[in-house]
Amino acid sequence: MRNSNKFQIVIPLDTKAVFATFAAILPVALALTLPPRAAAALPVAQGFAVERWYPSSPGAAWLVADDINQGGRLGGILSATGGVAQQPLVAGSGSNALAAVQRQSQVGIALGVTYDRFRLSLRLNSPVQGYGQSGTVGGYTYIAPQVTLGSHPDTFSDVTIGLDARWLGTPGSALRLGASAQLVVPSGDRRDYLTDGTFRAFGRLLVAGDHGSLMYAGSLGIHVRPLQSAAPPSSPKGHEIVFAAAIGGKAWTTQHAQLSVGPEVFGATALSDLLGAQSTAVEALLSARWEQTEVVGARWRAKLGIGVGIVHAFGAPMWRTVLAIESLQRAEGPVKHNSNVATVAEEDGHDPQAK
């Protein structure tokens, strides 16, 4: 065979990482082959997981997008996230509008373990508040949730298990590509609008990068959602495409910490009604994060987001506030790669000279 490098682009792919990524995505792809399960037609609209803000994995810099910046030796992350969404579910419109879920608040604890370019995570969300208006819209009776910490003192709503991998680029590089897969295990009561009552899964392709003070991240993926409640207004309509994009910059930097600010836009649309008004939700979130920049040992990160719904299908609220606090631990020392040994600073994406 003739050997020519004339138009060849050399990409430093790590074979094991690619294999692991496809292994993670395979269950999602197989699950996609399953037909959506039709919900029984009932006069009472059944509850479902109304939340469409799917937080990024613990350790990810953004609130929604993933910067796939993990690296170094063994690391651990403990994250606490709290969020309030106002009117995440409004059935009907105009004078017939019914805020079936007027307000929903949750607190989540997430645990993560990182090694080199891989991240394994577990997210456990607990409902704190949920209430709304009961009524009839479109021939269906909506029964508002009644959730308080007292009524649900120890409840976990849907539990998420995730695996993320970066397979192109290094931490802090201008272009990073990766993939993620999450399995959502049902927990909680559908009547509380916290769960679909079925397993769900996400598979996403991730892109991110840093260039000087500029940073960006985005994702595009599929949400395997077996629940299809086509008839009741503002209800899930099966599998969805999910997307997110974020861009921002370092607004303030010191020797040991930095503050970054930028908008994030994210949403979902049902495959069965692509970009349909009843099946598409889009939100914008202005997020800011303060983080310590030490590359090893313990460091903290705090993230705040304030946002609004842009396209108001269920899940996109009138407004939303989100706060996350993360503790990140990493053992000292770099990871030895196949072809090179990265420095600690390179691994973490923080160039001490760059300000």
Add this chain to the structure above:
Amino acid sequence: MVLSAAGAVFAAALVLQGIVLGLSSLAYADAGKPAAHDNEAFDVMNFLTDRGLHDIEAEPWNAYGQFTYISSWKRPFAAAYTNLGGSTNSMSPQAERSFTGSATMYVGLRLWAGAEAYFVPEIIAERPLSQLTGLGGAIQNGELQKNGTSTPQIYRSQTFIKQTISLGGSRQTKTSDPLQLGQTVDSHRIVLIAGNFTILDFFDKNSFAGDVRQQFLNMAFLTHAAYDFASDARGYSWGGVAELHWDDWAVRVARMTPPQNPNVLPVDFRLAKYYGDQMEIEHRHTLAGQPGAVKLLGYRNREWMGRFDQALAAFAADPAKNATTCQNYNYNSGNATAPDLCWSRRENTKMGIGLNVEQALSEDIGIFARGMISDGQTEVYAYTSTDRSASIGLTARGTPWRRPFDIAGLGMGVGWISSNHAAYLAAGGIDGFIGDGNLHVGAENVEELFYSFNFLRTIWLTADLQRIGNPAFNSDRGPVTILGARIHAEF
């Protein structure tokens, strides 16, 4: 609706700790003298420490896990009557099998100087004997929860913050353990705890009787059977604890949320109106060179609960106020000729005082004794139907027969009920757990013998035998023999 396949979550939780960090085991169980963390054990935190990835003596974080499966087989027993007159809380005299399976992950994190945060997700599946009715304080498996199902349920058992304020004195070592970061602390200190936990995380602790996963299975040995501590249906609650430690002395007080109704999961956060208060004074000592401790515990609950005498009076005054007619929260008795606590619920107070003693006799043998008297005027609100209780026993390690990680135990517990409580049950009434429709009152008693065989340093396999006399304080029924088996792993 509950988790339909929560085993996946359990697997993930274990994977988070295990796949990267390796398999492991914890320290000794608390048999014989209380053991420090076994630094030679092959557990998660030691694994990391050995590789220079963790400082186990000054921990910024830690993570542990456990798995426990308990199976109980109840043999048929003699009973003069069962659920007489439509009462519903008799234990079935037929043979039955019960089980519990639980898995827990413990995560601790240092927040700032003196501050620690703990988060404990847990998953449990269970099937009780006779829908958890028919026994007072001698319930054969302390892992059982009142709202449990055979379908696994995942829930948050503990989430709390602990702040230690140092006041000087000597330095004391706290070993790395579940719900405890490895560190050194002052012997004079104030500790403030707030959040979601069980009161038994901090009160009435006993090195030889108090851990269902490692020691006695029966609930009579978990704490005082008459300690009706405020908690939800799983045994956890929300509230705050304040402790003062001063060398060998400690004083602790706590206020906790009670359930909204007796023995249910939802809790009432109106802590100024309804609450469970407790105070404990502890003294640790050395006797003949061996450590021991004495704890005096008092509690006072203010809750919306029924009094036995008032339920009887309401029924005597108007037989229409019986166990089948009350529309408020009740236990669904079908006995129309019986009184019911439902007719007497209002703001009431329950109080009790108890003593807890532990003493190591050697490096490998320890004894314990507990006793508590509660007023016995009001219904069980959270723990067991017992009004007065006592228990004694010993646990031992298998060091003499060259199995130092094996544990054996022998214990006896006795429970009594008040005269008003007995009169209410004799009239056919039921409470949250007991009520046969009639009663020939007797002290409910349990004797338990167990042996835990350790293998691979991280797994214990236990054989257990229990004999329960006068179940539900009724000498017309029983005794009941229950065989048990337990497998327990720590990592």
